[in-house]
Amino acid sequence: MLVWAVASQKGGVGKTTTVATLAGWLQREHLRVLVIDTDPHASLTSYLGFDEESVDFNLFDLYAADVITRELFLKCITKSQHQGLDIIPAAMTLATIDRQLSGRQGVGRILSKALALIDDCYDVVLIDCPPVLGALMVNALVASTTILVPTQTEFLALKGLQGMVRTFDIMSQADSNADFDYIIVPTMFDKRTRASNHSLSYMRTHYQSKVWGECIPIDTMFRESSAQRLPLPLMAPSARGAQAYYGLLTTLVAHELKHHPRKVSPALAAVLSSDEDGSAAALTHHSAEVVTQSVKNMFVPHTEGGY
Numbered sequence: 001m002l003v004w005a006v007a008s009q010k011g012g013v014g015k016t017t018t019v020a021t022l023a024g025w026l027q028r029e030h031l032r033v034l035v036i037d038t039d040p041h042a043s044l045t046s047y048l049g050f051d052e053e054s055v056d057f058n059l060f061d062l063y064a065a066d067v068i069t070r071e072l073f074l075k076c077i078t079k080s081q082h083q084g085l086d087i088i089p090a091a092m093t094l095a096t097i098d099r100q101l102s103g104r105q106g107v108g109r110i111l112s113k114a115l116a117l118i119d120d121c122y123d124v125v126l127i128d129c130p131p132v133l134g135a136l137m138v139n140a141l142v143a144s145t146t147i148l149v150p151t152q153t154e155f156l157a158l159k160g161l162q163g164m165v166r167t168f169d170i171m172s173q174a175d176s177n178a179d180f181d182y183i184i185v186p187t188m189f190d191k192r193t194r195a196s197n198h199s200l201s202y203m204r205t206h207y208q209s210k211v212w213g214e215c216i217p218i219d220t221m222f223r224e225s226s227a228q229r230l231p232l233p234l235m236a237p238s239a240r241g242a243q244a245y246y247g248l249l250t251t252l253v254a255h256e257l258k259h260h261p262r263k264v265s266p267a268l269a270a271v272l273s274s275d276e277d278g279s280a281a282a283l284t285h286h287s288a289e290v291v292t293q294s295v296k297n298m299f300v301p302h303t304e305g306g307y
């Protein structure tokens with residue numbers, strides 16, 4: 001089971017949109033996907049058609065528990081109307097979580113330990129983070145196999161990116177076992193504007209291979225999709241914004257096959273070889289090799305440490 005936290009200390013850069021759109025594609029590919037909304041504003045929860053009142057359990061119930069069992073975890077999950085796409089909704093009470101958890105030991109590992117209890121239930125878990133560095137974000141980062149850092153292609157957002165990279169450094173120093181593997185995802189790119197082009201080249205110059213090779217374009221269909229409470233791949237899969245996120249998904253799967261092959265389910269690895277309606281990103285020679293090797297690895301008995 002892979003875990004992708006989508007995080008940035010800057011607000012409005014496309015975090016919730018990234019989670020909803022990747023989850024939409026995974027659902028379309030018939031994979032099992034759990035989204036966890038850790039933002040007290042609950043934007044993702046309402047994007048998927050829920051609100052605090054309409055569900056019995058939410059993420060607060062998980063964090064507030066003295067002991068987290070598999071049964072409790074499963075109770076906090078709500079099924080969406082889309083087969084295979086489940087959610088742990090957020091609630092306003094999450095805003096008090098830093099206060100609630102203060103003084104407890106091992107606060108940063110609550111979510112990663114809890115996710116280990118349901119490791120067999122999903123192909124991918126996607127976590128939407130609030131734009132604030134606190135216990136909710138730290139838990140999401142620690143639990144991740146790969147972290148996505150959406151960064152709007154404009155100058156103010158670059159400051160948020162610097163802050164996020166500094167956070168990874170601080171956290172790595174605090175925990176020498178931690179390995180924060182992240183990918184910067186340029187979002188809301190408008191090729192007609194100088195600001196977009198300049199900030200994209202700044203990102204590529206300063207963060208080099210950490211930046212995804214493509215970018216998510218501006219697409220007004222995302223607003224329509226959240227208004228309709230339907231992820232864009234389920235509403236208009238051929239929209240250019242949706243297509244760009246499919247490209248991101250294939251990059252992520254190839255990345256995980258390389259770095260965490262034992263956490264990639266065979267069903268997810270197959271995403272790389274599918275080319276739905278001829279519209280999905282083509283399988284490159286390189287990724288074909290990676291898939292073959294990694295699927296082989298899944299059947300080789302594990303002898304060394306690591307994943």
Ligand SMILES: Nc1ncnc2c1ncn2[C@@H]1O[C@H](COP(=O)(O)OP(=O)(O)OP(=O)(O)O)[C@@H](O)[C@H]1O
Binds near residue numbers: 039
């Ligand atoms: N590629 C895009 N093109 C056009 N609009 C977009 C795009 N991505 C996101 N948006 C819009 O930008 C707004 C902010 O996006 P989103 O809510 O995903 O950001 P966020 O980082 O989660 O914000 P917050 O920090 O407030 O949680 C939304 O109205 C969304 O529909």
Ligand SMILES: [Mg+2]
Binds near residue numbers: 017
């Ligand atoms: Mg959000």
